[in-house]
Amino acid sequence: KAGVTQTPRYLIKTRGQQVTLSCSPISGHRSVSWYQQTPGQGLQFLFEYFSETQRNKGNFPGRFSGRQFSNSRSEMNVSTLELGDSALYLCASSLGADANGETQYFGPGTRLLVL
Amino acid sequence: AQSVTQPDIHITVSEGASLELRCNYSYGATPYLFWYVQSPGQGLQLLLKYFSGDTLVQGIKGFEAEFKRSQSSFNLRKPSVHWSDAAEYFCAVVWVSGGGADGLTFGKGTHLIIQP
Numbered sequence: 273k274a275g276v277t278q279t280p281r282y283l284i285k286t287r288g289q290q291v292t293l294s295c296s297p298i299s300g301h302r303s304v305s306w307y308q309q310t311p312g313q314g315l316q317f318l319f320e321y322f323s324e325t326q327r328n329k330g331n332f333p334g335r336f337s338g339r340q341f342s343n344s345r346s347e348m349n350v351s352t353l354e355l356g357d358s359a360l361y362l363c364a365s366s367l368g369a370d371a372n373g374e375t376q377y378f379g380p381g382t383r384l385l386v387l
Numbered sequence: 388a389q390s391v392t393q394p395d396i397h398i399t400v401s402e403g404a405s406l407e408l409r410c411n412y413s414y415g416a417t418p419y420l421f422w423y424v425q426s427p428g429q430g431l432q433l434l435l436k437y438f439s440g441d442t443l444v445q446g447i448k449g450f451e452a453e454f455k456r457s458q459s460s461f462n463l464r465k466p467s468v469h470w471s472d473a474a475e476y477f478c479a480v481v482w483v484s485g486g487g488a489d490g491l492t493f494g495k496g497t498h499l500i501i502q503p
Contacts, residue, residue, distance in 0.1 A: 305490055305491075307490070307493075314494075314495045314496065315477065315479075315491075315493035315496075316493075317489065317490030318490075319490075320490055328490055330489075330490060362430055364431075364491075375421070375436055376433075376491060377433065378423070378430040378433075379430050380429060381429075381430050
């Protein structure tokens with residue numbers, strides 16, 4: 273079974289631009305979560321989508337948004353990019369049946385550099 | 388706020404020696420506990436998890452971890468490390484309450500260096 277895939281793997285943007293990242297979960301998984309990894313803050317939870325609805329949300333500004341499609345694929349969008357948004361963005365998928373917590377399987381990440 | 392602490396930022400171990408990586412979490416609702424490993428430029432790979440039951444859990448690559456509720460700890464161990472174990476290790480927790488669970492809360496990670 274194929275793992276979680278993320279595209280693109282690398283991105284370079286300039287301040288003020290917006291960016292969209294894509295994540296395809298493991299087949300049969302209906303929950304997709306997004307995380308930001310930076311050297312200073314470590315790994316931080318952005319949000320989780322299940323059945324095309326945001327089920328959980330971390331403590332990030334509204335510039336960070338996401339959505340999920342009927343095939344469980346998810347996109348994450350960051351508008352008005354700031355230098356501090358440079359990070360590795362990780363997507364994780366899980367079955368989604370248990371809202372109380374399940375094993376999450378991670379993709380390789382998208383590395384975003386904001387200049 | 389609920390938190391996960393990995394007190395050791397770096398650990399150096401000789402190849403063949405035993406390893407213990409520490410993880411403590413703040414008290415909260417029922418914790419689901421995980422250890423992940425990340426190699427440079429890679430995503431996170433699940434080593435093992437604890438939801439309930441036997442407090443000593445076995446994972447992949449010869450790793451094990453023990454959940455100690457009284458100490459709020461979930462330490463990762465390996466009896467004999469290999470050079471390929473050099474990586475960043477993350478402890479993560481999901482707290483489960485009546486209202487469901489939030490996303491994973493991660494520790495800051497422990498960078499494992501293996502000496503020949």
